[in-house]
Amino acid sequence: MTKVSLVHKEIDKETATSLLGFWVYMMTDCIMFASLFAVFIVLKNNIADGRNGAELFSLPFVLTQTLILLTSSFTSGLAMLAAQRTKLKDTFIWLGITGVLGASFLALEVNEFVNLDHSGSSWRISGFLSSYFTLVGTHGLHIMVGLLWLVGILVYMYKKGLNETSVKRLTMFSIFWHFLDVVWIFIFSVVYLLGVN
Amino acid sequence: MENSMYRSKAFKAYSTGFVLSLVFTLVAWGIVNRHVTNEHQPYSHLFIHILVLSLAILQLVVQLIFFLHLGREKKPRWNLQALLATILVIIILVIGSIWIMNNLNYSMMNTVPSQEDRPF
Numbered sequence: 001m002t003k004v005s006l007v008h009k010e011i012d013k014e015t016a017t018s019l020l021g022f023w024v025y026m027m028t029d030c031i032m033f034a035s036l037f038a039v040f041i042v043l044k045n046n047i048a049d050g051r052n053g054a055e056l057f058s059l060p061f062v063l064t065q066t067l068i069l070l071t072s073s074f075t076s077g078l079a080m081l082a083a084q085r086t087k088l089k090d091t092f093i094w095l096g097i098t099g100v101l102g103a104s105f106l107a108l109e110v111n112e113f114v115n116l117d118h119s120g121s122s123w124r125i126s127g128f129l130s131s132y133f134t135l136v137g138t139h140g141l142h143i144m145v146g147l148l149w150l151v152g153i154l155v156y157m158y159k160k161g162l163n164e165t166s167v168k169r170l171t172m173f174s175i176f177w178h179f180l181d182v183v184w185i186f187i188f189s190v191v192y193l194l195g196v197n
Numbered sequence: 198m199e200n201s202m203y204r205s206k207a208f209k210a211y212s213t214g215f216v217l218s219l220v221f222t223l224v225a226w227g228i229v230n231r232h233v234t235n236e237h238q239p240y241s242h243l244f245i246h247i248l249v250l251s252l253a254i255l256q257l258v259v260q261l262i263f264f265l266h267l268g269r270e271k272k273p274r275w276n277l278q279a280l281l282a283t284i285l286v287i288i289i290l291v292i293g294s295i296w297i298m299n300n301l302n303y304s305m306m307n308t309v310p311s312q313e314d315r316p317f
Contacts, residue, residue: 020275020276023275023276023279024279027279027280027282027283030283030287031283031286031287031290034286034287034290034291035290037291038290038291038294038295039294041291041294041295042294042295042298054233059226059229059230059233063222063226066222066226067219067222070215070218070219070222071215073260073264074211074214074215074264077211077264078208078211081202081205081207081208081211082202085201085202087202090202175265178260178264178265181260181264182257182260182261185218185222185253185256185257185260186253186257188222188253189225189249189250189252189253190250190253193225193226193229193245193249194245194246194249196229196233197229197232197233197242197245
């Protein structure tokens with residue numbers, strides 16, 4: 001019981017330093033995404049006789065993706081809360097749900113990319129499509145890395161249970177996942193919602 | 198004690214953030230969907246841009262507070278300081294790029310015939 005309060009209320013200095021370091025990494029990641037956004041906004045209208053956003057994007061499809069990712073961000077937070085209270089079973093359940101939702105999001109995105117490519121709108125067609133695939137693809141790549149990391153944490157927790165290391169890793173993962181959702185909100189708004197107009 | 202997690206303050210914060218994010222997402226989507234499906238296109242281009250971007254920024258703030266607990270950090274608040282510096286860099290990067298490239302498009306208009314020059 002003393003360990004629980006130790007984990008929840010007073011994390012040790014080393015963990016705090018790691019978390020701050022991870023936060024700073026997340027900030028640099030945000031700057032990278034910002035530059036990709038800048039490229040997309042600049043190239044948005046250069047469709048080079050290809051199709052534009054209004055012809056390519058489906059609003060119900062992108063809303064489904066957004067709701068899936070938003071829910072998974074919420075459940076990753078719940079997994080972290082459960083871990084801080086050393087509830088192993090709850091942590092497994094919420095982290096599992098996060099993983100399933102993340103995987104379905106990624107599946108939808110890969111499906112969209114393949115459909116775009118097959119319908120003659122690959123990244124080679126125009127500046128608009130190149131920047132679109134780079135921006136959204138980089139986000140998808142992050143989601144994929146996040147999913148691998150999630151599996152790693154699940155395996156670690158299965159073997160070692162909930163100790164300070166697993167709580168630390170889970171906290172970092174949930175920061176990562178929340179930021180991916182924040183980046184997606186802007187992709188949803190700038191690329192899709194403003195793209196169909 | 199068993200159910201304490203689902204009655205804790207932190208859980209309430211997460212749920213509040215989740216519900217607010219859902220509302221902002223659905224409002225932005227609903228307005229754009231109505232605009233696109235309606236033949237008369239009831240809203241102006243500028244209105245849609247301002248609305249969608251403000252809702253996105255609102256959702257960013259909500260998630261920073263309720264999901265990433267930015268307000269509950271102890272001094273000297275390194276996380277917040279790093280975030281503010283990052284936001285400054287992002288604003289300079291994005292607005293600067295749009296500004297410069299639009300100016301470039303404008304200056305090139307006489308030489309490149311079919312340049313669609315719509316801001317943003």
